[in-house]
Amino acid sequence: MAWPTPQEYNEAVQSPQVCFSDPELKRGSPALTPLGLPRPISGAFASVYRIDCQGRSWAVRCFLREYADQQHRYSAISERLRGANLPCMVGFEFLARGILVGGRWHPILKMEWLDGISLNEYVGQNVNRPDVLRSLSRRWIDLMRSLKDAGIAHGDLQHGNVLVRAGELKLIDYDAMYVPALSGLQSHEEGHRNYQHTERTGKDFHADLDNFSAWVIFTSISALAIDPRLWKLPNAGDECLLFRREDFENPRNSKVLLTLEKHGNLQLKTLVSHFRSLLTLPLAQVPSLDDSILDAKAGTQPGGLGTTGVGTQGLPNWIADHIDRSARQPQPEPHESVREVAPIGGAAWLYDHLIDEGTANRPHVPVVHVRYSLTAWSVIILIGLLWAGWLIAWVPGVILLASTPFCVAVGTAMLLHGYRAVNPTQERETALGRIADGRARISQVERLIGLSKAERTRLGEPLAALKRAYDDLPQKMDAESVQLDRSLATVLGAIDVRRRNSQVEYDNEIRGIDDEFERVGRDLETAVRDIESRKLQADFERDEALRELHQRSQSAIARFERRKSELASDERAEIDRLLQQARSLHIKVALAQTKVTASVVPGIGEALAGRLRSAGISCAADVTYDGVFGVPGIGEAKANALVAWRQWVERGAILSSPPSLAPGEVGRIKDKYARLIQEAEGKIASVRQEERTERQAIDQRHAASKASLEAGGHSAKRDQAAKLQQARSRQEAGRMKAASALADRRRRLDAEEQVERRAHELRRDALKSKFQREKEKLAEEYQAEKGRVVEARKRLDQQFDEWNRSLFRLRLEARQDELALERLKIIGPWRYLRLVLIPKDLPLPASAARRE
Incomplete structure (x- = not known):
């Protein structure tokens, strides 16, 4: 269709x-x-x-x-x-x-x-409102979490299928939706190409179908919330938000990904780096959005750092067993980049209040002590005065030659001392050591926190096992109850089989009795049907003989009737023929008697009449167009006039011809045909008389045959009726006997069923008592184990909170050390000379800055 x-x-x-x-x-x-x-x-x-x-x-x-x-x-x-x-x-x-x-x-x-707007329109309208987009991304995470909890996948998440209505997100178009009831089927659609994984096919139809699309939308919204200028990128908002199919197929050459990775915002770089890593995974391995986001907020980013040997005094035994006391800290390179690590517990927002990232990236420059600058300028001025004095001859050349090297040496020594003072090599090494030590301690504390989480989970395992055992009791009881019910059903099934077999035996016996009775009845019906059949045969033979007789008679009568019709037609034909002959003779005589004279034809004089007579045309019968046209003096007009005169004479003869035959002639013809018709009617009457005689003979023979059959039928019915009455008596006796036997068997089977049902109730009551005792025992064990676990977890939570605070403090100190390291810049010789000669701010080591 x-x-x-x-x-x-x-x-x-x-x-x-x-x-x-x-x-x-x-x-x-x-x-x-x-x-x-x-x-x-x-x-x-x-x-x-x-x-x-x-x-x-x-x-x-x-x-x-x-x-x-x-x-x-x-x-x-x-x-x-x-x-x-x-x-x-x-x-x-x-x-x-x-x-x-x-x-x-x-x-x-x-x-x-739904009167809403599509997702791309909403983003375009609010692209310069980062707070709205951040709220949108949070609602998107909540939406994806709700779909995952329900075991549902939309199958075609894209801007056109996500509507924003009064700030709430709505999904439409459910053609590609997955629900657990459709497991094992294939998808008829593969979704919008700018939002789907490159490896997706119709065979990918499961609850994690939306993971990749959810990441595409979340990354796009989060990036635009950080930098609205990204909305001006080519193709942004055109059948996509930021990314297109080409970015997924060839991420290495994607201009959008390269632009985002080169962005100055560290959060955006981290998000895009994570998104790029998803492009390398198969579709089935792409993590869900909610889990990944929560892990990213609650975990740490890898920094390539190892663990250090930290003392284990005061730690629980289960943690101390995991501490590697012999582990050595790998020393980082002097210029190794340090990644920023967010504290556990989602406290990354504290950095926005503790450290100003905008100013932290600019090195702070304290004011250098004025002595370095004054010393340098004093030496320069002294040498200048000496040479000026020598030029004006009031300073001896010997003093000039002796003092100049001295002043140069003193100035050089002072400059070297100042250069070493403003280049904090030793303090940089110390800061790098502190950073490496901080990293090691952070890594160790993070490991302890991870072990604490694992131990907290492990503590709950016995409790969970007891809870599962307690929760499984109804199922176990139901299973054993089902088993009891199955046993009862098996026994009752066997009883039902025996009951059905008894019924089958009774039905078979009754059927045999009924079959005997029906056989006698059938014999009676057969005899009656045979008599009736013979009667019908006799009737048929009589009807067939009468039909043949009637056909013969009707055929003969029809033949004579056709003869009568033919005689009537012959009579009319003969009268018409004789009348036509009389009329023709009258017209010929009239034409012959009308002569061609000068007075009868206009334009024909006596001379022309003579010429016509000479040509053999003396009367109207002789006039024809071809005959008169060749006569001298007769042209076309006079020839036509002669022909018209002849036609006028002929019409007059026709009008004067006799209208009918003479009465005597007509009577003679009618008498002739009346005799012939009377002969035909006599033959028809003879045929009908013969038919009546033959019909009476056939009816007499049929009546005798039918009387004989009736007598035989009555005798056969009397005999079969007697046999039928005997069979009915045997049937009633057999039915009563079979019904009594069936009732006895049913009473015995009903008694067995009652016994089995009572035994089943007793076994069920025993099962309930057993599981009630087991349930009470598990409840007691659960409460005892729960108290122990609560106490242990309380101690773990206290230790966990203390480690969290320590981890945050260590990260803050590490951040401060990294900023301090940024401030300890190396000053080159020529820049140092320029700054000394033209005094400006110079960086000092922390110790020098504190002294100043």
């Missing part, structure tokens, strides 16, 4: 009262274009129309393709959504006979119409 096209749907929707089967849609009207035509929202798989129905609007989804399991899929999806009750979903109804197109019914999907 050909599936309707969008144009055919468009034509059908123009008449809702005709095309829709749903009563509410019949009363609605479609949204129209300025031209007055229905306005569809067309996609690759369906056309969607808005139908307004008395204050309520519906979205009617008309499918452009047919799938055999379409109704099964939507039924499973509808049932799952009703059970999950997710606020992000929209209720719908699948109508198998929804819309009439081209004389055929086709399915539709009736959904509530």
Whole structure:
């Protein structure tokens, strides 16, 4: 069957009262274009129309393709959504006979119409409002978490299928949706290419189907919240948010990914780096959005650091067993980059208040002591004065030659001392050592925290095992109850089999008795049918003989009747023939008697009349056109006049001819044919008399035969009736005996069933008592174990909180050391000379700065 096209749907929707089967849609009207035509929202798989129905609007989804399991899929999806009750979903109804197109019914999907805007439009409107986009990303995480908890995957997450309505996110278009009831099937769709993993196919149909699409949308929104200028990138917002299919297929050459990775914001770099790593994973291994985000917030980023030998005094034994006392700390390179690590517990926001990242990246420059600058300038001025004095001859040359090297040496020594003072090599090494030590301690504390979490989980395992055992008791009891019920069912089944067998034996015995009675009845019916059959045969033979007799008689009568009809026709034909002969003779005589004279034909004088007579034309009978035209003096006109005169004479003869034969002649003909017809009627009467005589003979023979058959039938019926009465007596006696035996067997089987049911109730009561005792025992053990676990976890939580505080303090100190290391810059010789000669701010080591 050909599936309707969008144009055919468009034509059908123009008449809702005709095309829709749903009563509410019949009363609605479609949204129209300025031209007055229905306005569809067309996609690759369906056309969607808005139908307004008395204050309520519906979205009617008309499918452009047919799938055999379409109704099964939507039924499973509808049932799952009703059970999950997710606020992000929209209720719908699948109508198998929804819309009439081209004389055929086709399915539709009736959904509530949402007056929202698509995700890309919402992002475009709020791209310069980072707080709105951050709130949107948090709502997106909550939405994905709710889908995961419900075991549902949308299958086609993209900007067009995510609507924002009053700040809330709504999902539409459920064609590709996965619910647990559809497990094992394949997807009919593969989703929007700019939001799906490159390896996705129709075989990928499971609960983790949306993980990659969720990451694409989350990364795009988070990046735009950090830097709205990214919305101006090429193709941003055009059938995508930021990323396109080409970025997933070739991430190494993706301009969008390269732009984001070169961004100055560390958070954006980290997010994009994580997203790039997802592109290398198979679709089934892409983590879900909620778990990954929570792990990223609560964990640490790898820094390539090892552990150090930290003392284990005061730690629990289970932690001390995991501490490697011989581990050595790998020393970082002097210029190794240090990654920023967020504290556990989601306290990364504290960095925004403790450290100003904008100013921390600029090295602080304390003011250098003025003595370095004054010393340098004093030496320069002294040498200048000496040389000036020598030039004006008041300073001896010997003093000049002796003092100049001295001043140069003193100045050089002072400059070297100052250069060493402003270049803190030793303090840089000390700072690097502190940073490495801090990293080692942070790594050790993080490991202790991880072990603490594992121990906390391990402590709950016995409690969980008791809880599972307690929770499993009803199931175990149900299982054993089921087993008891099965045993009872087996016994009762055997009793039912015996009961059915008894019934079968009774039915077979009754059937045998009834068969005997029916056989006698059939014999009687056979004898009666034989008599009746012979009667019917006699009737048939009589009817057949009468039919043949009647056919012969009717054939002869018909032959004579046809002869009578022929005689009447012959009579009329003979009268007409004789009348026609008389008329012809009259016309010939009239033509011969009318002579050609000058007075009878206009224009014909006596001379022309003589010429005509000479040519053999003396009367009207001799006039013909060809005969008179050749006579001298007779032209065409006079020839026509002569022919017309002849026709006038002929008409006059016809009018004067006799209208009928003479009465005597007609009487003679009628008498002749009357005798012939009377002879035919006499033969017909003779045939009919013979038929009556033969019919009487046939009826007499049939009556004698039927009387004989009636007598034989009455005798056979009397004999069979006697036999039937005897068979009925035997049947009633046999039925009573069989019913009594069946009742006895049923009473015995009912007694056995009651005994088995009573025994089953006793066994069930014993089972309940057993499980009640086991339940009370497990409850006592659970309460005892719970008290122990609570105390142990309380101690662990106290230790965990202390380690968290220590970890935050260590990270803060490490950050401060890294900033201090940034401030300990190395000053080159020429820059140092320039700054000394032109005094400006010079960096000093921390010790020098503190002294100053």
